[in-house]
Amino acid sequence: xxxxxxxxxxxxxxxxxxxxxxxxxxxxxxxxxxxxxxxxxxxxxxxxxxxxxxxxxxxxxxxxxxxxxxxxxxxxxxxxxxxxxxxxxxxxxxxxxxxxxxxxxxxxxxxxxxxxxxxxxxxxxxxxxxxxxxxxxxxxxxxxxxxxxxxxxxxxxxxxxxxxxxxxxxxxxxxxxxxxxxxxxxxxxxxxxxxxxxxxxxxxxxxxxxxxxxxxxxxxxxxxxxxxxxxxxxxxxxxxxxxxxxxxxxxxxxxxxxxxxxxxxxxxxxxxxxxxxxxxxxxxxxxxxxxxxxxxxxxxxxxxxxxxxxxxxxxx
Amino acid sequence: xxxxxxxxxxxxxxxxxxxxxxxxxxxxxxxxxxxxxxxxxxxxxxxxxxxxxxxxxxxxxxxxxxxxxxxxxxxxxxxxxxxxxxxxxxxxxxxxxxxxxxxxxxxxxxxxxxxxxxxxxxxxxxxxxxxxxxxxxxxxxxxxxxxxxxxxxxxxxxxxxxxxxxxxxxxxxxxxxxxxxxxxxxxxxxxxxxxxxxxxxxxxxxxxxxxxxxxxxxxxxxxxxxxxxxxxxxxxxxxxxxxxxxxxxxxxxxxxxxxxxxxxxxxxxxxxxxxxxxxxxxxxxxxxxxxxxxxxxxxxxxxxxxxxxxxxxxxx
Numbered sequence: 001x002x003x004x005x006x007x008x009x010x011x012x013x014x015x016x017x018x019x020x021x022x023x024x025x026x027x028x029x030x031x032x033x034x035x036x037x038x039x040x041x042x043x044x045x046x047x048x049x050x051x052x053x054x055x056x057x058x059x060x061x062x063x064x065x066x067x068x069x070x071x072x073x074x075x076x077x078x079x080x081x082x083x084x085x086x087x088x089x090x091x092x093x094x095x096x097x098x099x100x101x102x103x104x105x106x107x108x109x110x111x112x113x114x115x116x117x118x119x120x121x122x123x124x125x126x127x128x129x130x131x132x133x134x135x136x137x138x139x140x141x142x143x144x145x146x147x148x149x150x151x152x153x154x155x156x157x158x159x160x161x162x163x164x165x166x167x168x169x170x171x172x173x174x175x176x177x178x179x180x181x182x183x184x185x186x187x188x189x190x191x192x193x194x195x196x197x198x199x200x201x202x203x204x205x206x207x208x209x210x211x212x213x214x215x216x217x218x219x220x221x222x223x224x225x226x227x228x229x230x231x232x233x234x235x236x237x238x239x240x241x242x243x244x245x246x247x248x249x250x251x252x253x254x255x256x257x258x259x260x261x262x263x264x265x266x267x268x269x270x271x272x273x274x275x276x277x278x279x280x281x282x283x284x285x286x287x288x289x290x291x292x293x294x295x296x297x298x299x300x301x302x303x304x305x306x307x308x309x310x311x312x313x314x315x316x
Numbered sequence: 317x318x319x320x321x322x323x324x325x326x327x328x329x330x331x332x333x334x335x336x337x338x339x340x341x342x343x344x345x346x347x348x349x350x351x352x353x354x355x356x357x358x359x360x361x362x363x364x365x366x367x368x369x370x371x372x373x374x375x376x377x378x379x380x381x382x383x384x385x386x387x388x389x390x391x392x393x394x395x396x397x398x399x400x401x402x403x404x405x406x407x408x409x410x411x412x413x414x415x416x417x418x419x420x421x422x423x424x425x426x427x428x429x430x431x432x433x434x435x436x437x438x439x440x441x442x443x444x445x446x447x448x449x450x451x452x453x454x455x456x457x458x459x460x461x462x463x464x465x466x467x468x469x470x471x472x473x474x475x476x477x478x479x480x481x482x483x484x485x486x487x488x489x490x491x492x493x494x495x496x497x498x499x500x501x502x503x504x505x506x507x508x509x510x511x512x513x514x515x516x517x518x519x520x521x522x523x524x525x526x527x528x529x530x531x532x533x534x535x536x537x538x539x540x541x542x543x544x545x546x547x548x549x550x551x552x553x554x555x556x557x558x559x560x561x562x563x564x565x566x567x568x569x570x571x572x573x574x575x576x577x578x579x580x581x582x583x584x585x586x587x588x589x590x591x592x593x594x595x596x597x598x599x600x601x602x603x604x605x606x607x608x609x610x611x612x613x614x615x616x617x618x619x620x621x622x623x624x625x626x627x628x629x630x631x632x
Binding site for chain 2: 122124141143150151154155156158175180181183185186187188189220221224229250251309310312313316
C-alpha cells in the first residue's frame, strides 16, 4: 500500500479514513478502524460534552500500539469550548473540523501539537483552510451523505479543482466505498479517502440496526440532496423526505421548512431507528453497499481492492 | 494507449469520444476529433433533416483514412424517420441514441450494420439498453452539461453501478475533461470516456464565440441542474437561469416553467451568443477549463495526460 503524505502526517498504515458522523461513529467504530490500520474518527456533533469525554477515554483504551485516532468537531457546535477542552485534556492527536470558519480554532489546536484537518466542499474554502494553517483538507463532493455544499460540485470535479488551489494534502470524500474509487480519486489528485456510508454499514457503527438494514437495501436514486433553503443535506428518500420535497415543490419558506424539520430528527432516524419520521443521512454510494461487516474487514477489503486495481492499471 | 473493447468496437485509436451536443458539434468538430484518433459525433438534435444530411456529407469528406464518426440521435426528435433515413443512406457507421426508449430503433439500425450506443443515467436503464441489443452504453453522471437524469447519480457512483448491471462496454460521461479523469473513470469500470464541455471549448465547435469565452471564464458553482419539474438540464447560472431559479423557489408549476422557457433559448444562447436570455448548457467541469484550443490538441493532451497518470500509478 502506498505510503504517502497522509500516512506520514497521521502515522497510519493505509490512507483510509473513516468519516466522523453524527449518531454513527463512536469509540467502537473509531477504535476498530484505527486498529485495522486506517484512521478512525469519533463524530462529536451528536455528543454532549460528557459523552464525548467518555468516548475519547474508551477509544484510547481500545486502541493498541499507540495508533492515532481523531475527533470530528463541527465548528458551529454550541458547547464547542467544552469539546475543545476534552480534546486537549485527553491529547487527541488529530481533529477534523467542519461546518464553520477554520480561522478561529486551527492555531489554538495546533499550538497543542494537534493536527488539524478542515472539511470543505469547494476549492475556494480549501484555499481558506490552507491559509488558516490546516495540515490537510477533506474535499467532499455532492454525492456525500449528510450536510453538503451549495455549489453541488461532485467529487470527480472537486478534487482536480482543489488540487489546483492548495499544496496541502487532500482527502477525497463523497461517493467512495471501494478500493477502486479510492484509486480513482487518488488519480485525480487526492492523497487519501474519507469514507462514511460504508462504515455506517459496519458492525461497530452506533447507528440503529434498522438504519443499517435500510442502507444495504438502498438502490440508485434512493438518496437526494434536500432542505437546500435551510442547510443542504443528503437524505434517504423516506416518508419524512417526501414531506419536505412536497413542501419545497410548493415553494415553502426557510421558516416553514425549519418548522417541518423540528428537532431531534437525526437522532430519531439514525440512532433510534424510526425510518419513517427520522432524518436518515447517507451518501449516494449506499446503492453499491450490500453487506454489514466488521470495520476491520471493510478496511482490509478496500486496501486489497486498491492494490488489485493498481496492478490492473499497470497492465494497461 | 490502451487498446480496449471500445477501440475495437469503433475502430479508433484512443477511447476518447466527443459528445454529440446541440448547437456545438457539427461536422467540423466531429471530423477534427475523428481525424485526431478519437470518435467525433455530430449532434443532430438541433438540426433540420436537410442540415443533418449536409453535415454528414461534409464530415465524411473531411475525414481521412476511412476513420469512423457517429451521429447522436435524440429519440424524441420529431422528424426522427428522416434523420434515420439520412443515417442509413450515407452509411453512418455508429449512432449514439439518447432521450428515449432504445427498444424502438436499435434493431433497425443494427440490421443495417450500424453500431448503436445508448446514453443512460442509471444502471436500470443501462440494463434495458443492453437488453435492447445496444453495443455499448454511455453512463452519464449528474455533473454533465445539458439534459440529465432524475436520480442525480454522479459519475463516481454511477460507473460502478452500471458495471455491475451490464456486460457491454461502458463509456463514462459527466465531469471528464482530462486524461486523469479518463483514467479515474476507467479504474471505476468504464472502457472509454465521452467528453462534451471541453470540446465546446475547441476552435472547431460551432458554439458562439461569446459562449466559448463564457465557458473558459466559469468557476466552481457556476452551473446548476435546473428545470427539474420539466426536464432536468444543467445550465450556466446566467440571468435566464436566475429567473428560473426564482420561479422554482416560489413553487412554479411545470406549465409556468414551460412558459418561462419558451422556445429557441438553447439556440439563442449557445449558437447566437445571447448570454443573458439564452439557455447555456455546460457541465460542472467547465470550472477546470481555461483555454479554447484546436480539437486535435485537446485529444492529444488528454491521451498524453492519461499515459502520464498511468505511469504514476505504476510507481505507487
